[in-house]
Amino acid sequence: MMAPALPVMAADPLPSGTKNLDFTFTTIDGEQLSSQANGRPKLLVFYKVNCLNCQNTLKSISESDLIQNNDVYAFACSSYNDSNAKTDDASISTFKTTYCSSAGDKIKFAQGDFLSKASSYNQTAGSSSTSMTTPLIAMIDADNNLCFVTQGQILADKLVSDYLPALQSSSNSGSSQKPSSSSSSSKGDSKKDTSKPSCDHVAETVVVNDATSSDDAVSAYQCVKCGALLRYEAVPNSAYATFLANTANTILNAQQGEVTINTNIWTSFNRAVFDAIKSRPDVAITVNYYYKGSPYVLHIPAGTNVDSLMDENGFGGFLYIQHVINTSK
Known part of the structure; x- marks a missing residue:
């Protein structure tokens, strides 16, 4: 069964100073690691082993330069109703070998059920729902600020073009004595982001993907005024x-x-x-x-x-x- 590629959930920058969640974990190789940045940008990818969009996303990341300049951690999550989305070491190792062999050991795969952590990032990003679309990616700059949270298939080239420059500028501004500056080409961007008029969103629900016998339907909340896609949610029990x-x-x-x-x-x-x-x-x-x-x-x-x-x-x-x-x- 082929799962359709979901469009990535539009992710606006989170408010300046939104701190990353703090937790430790054990990789499938027995390495003890932390979610904290420690001076290096991080991508935390919450995925399901049987999710086609997760497979495409992590395969794309593993074949890109992202793994050279950013720490990438992959956390296996079981869905609420899918016992086939196993998080044991063998299932994760098979996933790693099948889709991420190009990365060697550059992507750290963690054991355990991290659904609650993914939900916490989802809520920190402003979602009031526990429903999520995988993969969910939390992007953290070198100063340990949580900058973006996205959901749905997103390939490496889009991460590089749409998100990583902001991660770098966010990190630079955090270490600078000029708190509102980032680069010569983006002078005043911080003020612009906080002062520009925003749409008073009026959302309607649009079905993005119909349910199958194994995956819930996915609906999108779209603003009828500006057309912005506010978030995606799975339709429970569908x-x-x-x-x-x-x-x-x-x-x-x-x-x-x-x-x-x-x-x-x-x-x-x-x-x-x-x-x-x-x-x-x-x-x-x-x-x-x-x-x-x-x-x-x-x-x-x-x-x-x-x-x-x-x-x-x-x-x-x-x-x-x-x-x-x-x-x-």
Whole structure:
């Protein structure tokens, strides 16, 4: 399944003096490191191992000069509902070898679940939502100021052209005795940024990417006045709803006496699926799924009385369904 490349979330410079978050971590090579700048700009990339946009972004960074002049740290994150986005050392090592071999050891890959750290950077950047789009990149200048936070696929050439010059000028201004100066070509930029009129944004929601059976839909908040894209957010539970709808349609439209459902994420059906099974008593269902990292197979014979397979809310977990079917034999 090919995931569409999401446009990167427009990132305005954060207010001057926005300090970087302070945390330590262990790399997959056992190295103890800190998020602090220590006099060198940093890119902190929060990613998912099974995210195509993350793969493209980190591959692009690994093949660029960014890794020579900036520290790049990559933090694996599990999504809220994707057990297949593993953060163990083996999964991270495979990701590193597959997509970032060009960087050697220039990109430091960290072990652990860093979803909460990504969320903290997201909120520091002004988002009131816990929903995020990966990859999320936090950009820190040499003086340990958090300058930008972006979300979505962003390749190295855009990072170099749109963000790194600002990181350098921010760092230079921080070490200068002239707090408002940065370079001869940008004199007065700080005053301009704080004094220029801003749009009184009126946002409307626009769907950027529809949900699939494995990934939530992504919506954008866009200003109807100036057209600015204010932020992107995942639509919670939309992937699960799509999985259920697709499953019900597969059963209803089955041309043969058995259908096979494959999922690496989901472990239950809802009433709509059970109603589809009830409407097609001639169809047997086989479900290949994972639970706590282990593969399972569920068989629902044709003509099964599905009323006993769901709770009062119309939901039935696969393990429970298997238990009921085995008990009734």
